[in-house]
Amino acid sequence: MARPLPLDGRTALITGGARGIGAATAADLARRGAAVTIVDRDGEVAQHTAAALVAQGLAVTARACDITDAARIAALAAALPTLDILVNNAAILDATPIGRLDRATFETVQQVNQNAALWVTLAMLGHLRASGRGRVVNIASIMGLRGSADSVAYSTAKGGLVNMTRALAVDLAPDGILVNCVCPGFVDTRMALLPDGSGHEHQTEWFRDIYIRYGRVPLRRAALPDEIARAIAFFCGDDCVYVTGQVLSVDGGLSATF
Numbered sequence: 001m002a003r004p005l006p007l008d009g010r011t012a013l014i015t016g017g018a019r020g021i022g023a024a025t026a027a028d029l030a031r032r033g034a035a036v037t038i039v040d041r042d043g044e045v046a047q048h049t050a051a052a053l054v055a056q057g058l059a060v061t062a063r064a065c066d067i068t069d070a071a072r073i074a075a076l077a078a079a080l081p082t083l084d085i086l087v088n089n090a091a092i093l094d095a096t097p098i099g100r101l102d103r104a105t106f107e108t109v110q111q112v113n114q115n116a117a118l119w120v121t122l123a124m125l126g127h128l129r130a131s132g133r134g135r136v137v138n139i140a141s142i143m144g145l146r147g148s149a150d151s152v153a154y155s156t157a158k159g160g161l162v163n164m165t166r167a168l169a170v171d172l173a174p175d176g177i178l179v180n181c182v183c184p185g186f187v188d189t190r191m192a193l194l195p196d197g198s199g200h201e202h203q204t205e206w207f208r209d210i211y212i213r214y215g216r217v218p219l220r221r222a223a224l225p226d227e228i229a230r231a232i233a234f235f236c237g238d239d240c241v242y243v244t245g246q247v248l249s250v251d252g253g254l255s256a257t258f
Contacts, residue, residue, distance in 0.1 A: 005033030006237050010133075011082050012036045015067055015120060016090030018046040020189030021139060024225035025087055025232050026050075030058035032233060034085065039065040039076065041090075067116040073123045083127035085236045088117035088161075089139040095150045106153045113157035118164060125175075134177035137235045138165045139228075142185045142251050158183075162247055169245030178244040180235040185251025186211070186222040211254075218253030 012029045016022040017038025030036045030053060040046040043064025050062035063079075065072050067090055091113045096105055117138055128134030143151055144158025165181035172179055186202060201207055202222050211217045231250045234240055249255045 005031075007085075008033035010034045010084040011080070012085035012087065012236065013080065013083055013124065014038050014087040014089055015065075015116070016040055017062070017087075018042050018049050021184065021187060021225045021228045021232075022087070022089040023049045024229040025089065026060055027053055027056075027058065028226060028229040028233050029085065029087075029236060030060050032237065034236075035059040035061075037061050037063060037080065039063045039067065039090075041066050067120055068111050070119065073116075073120055077123040077127070080124075080127060082131065083124050084131040084133055085135045085137075086121060086124050086128065087137045087139065087232060087236070088120060090116060091139070091157075094153045096153060097150045098152055101152060106156075109153040110157050110160070113154065114160040114164065117161055118168075121168065125172075125177075128172075128177050129175045132176060133238075134172075134175065135236045135240070136168065136172070136177060136179040137232050138162075138179070138181045139232070140165075140181050140183045140247070142183050142249055142255050145183060145247075145249065145255060165247065166245045173244060178235070178240060180240070180244060181247045182228065182231050182235070183247060183249045183251065183255075184223060184228045185249065185254045186217065187225060187228055188222050189225055216254065216257055217251070218257065221252065223250065223252060 012034045014022050014026050017026050018040035026036045026038045038046050046062035050060045053060040065076050067073060094109045121136055138161050140161040141158040143155045144162045162181055165179055169179040212220050228250050231248055
């Protein structure tokens with residue numbers, strides 16, 4: 001008889017699951033036995049991602065959903081029969097210089113990168129409480145832990161998500177729901193494409209010089225999405241039983257340097 005997989009019988013929801021870290025996490029959790037639903041504003045890409053994983057024999061479905069829309073979040077929660085694992089991954093990148101940052105841009109970044117994670121979590125609380133083994137994993141960034149040029153909106157949102165994790169962990173502990181946070185460093189995803197369309201951040205001379213040649217990233221490379229997914233998976237399973245309110249940097253040692 002085949003041994004059961006670690007997440008057999010569990011259901012997971014991943015926001016921003018169409019690409020990058022979200023798609024890698026969907027694949028990882030599904031391979032561990034979870035039935036995964038990915039939601040993304042880009043429903044067509046989400047469906048394509050889910051279909052590719054289903055072709056591998058994995059239990060993955062997709063839904064189009066704008067998680068900044070309260071009515072659509074409520075409809076999503078109502079459509080799910082159960083939920084054990086929530087991964088709040090959806091985000092948008094912003095690198096607006098401080099001299100050009102306006103209120104609309106700042107508020108949009110907060111709404112997507114920080115606020116939506118809270119509202120999705122609260123919408124799913126009924127399911128997570130009923131689970132008896134509820135897990136919430138927020139995907140922030142090392143930019144939520146450190147300062148960086150042209151990052152006021154993005155870093156503020158990710159920093160808020162880091163401390164939101166701690167506060168939610170305290171509030172939800174009586175329900176047996178564990179809430180933790182993963183802070184990726186440089187990862188080879190679509191977000192690494194330069195905003196002006198001129199190329200890939202990790203191929204620029206400054207990145208290869210400062211971060212690779214001189215070891216600002218001690219492991220001297222960017223991460224692959226599935227390497228972030230493995231850290232996320234730890235917080236989702238039964239190896240994580242007495243860990244909540246914690247923030248894990250998965251950054252190749254970047255945050256250990258100065």
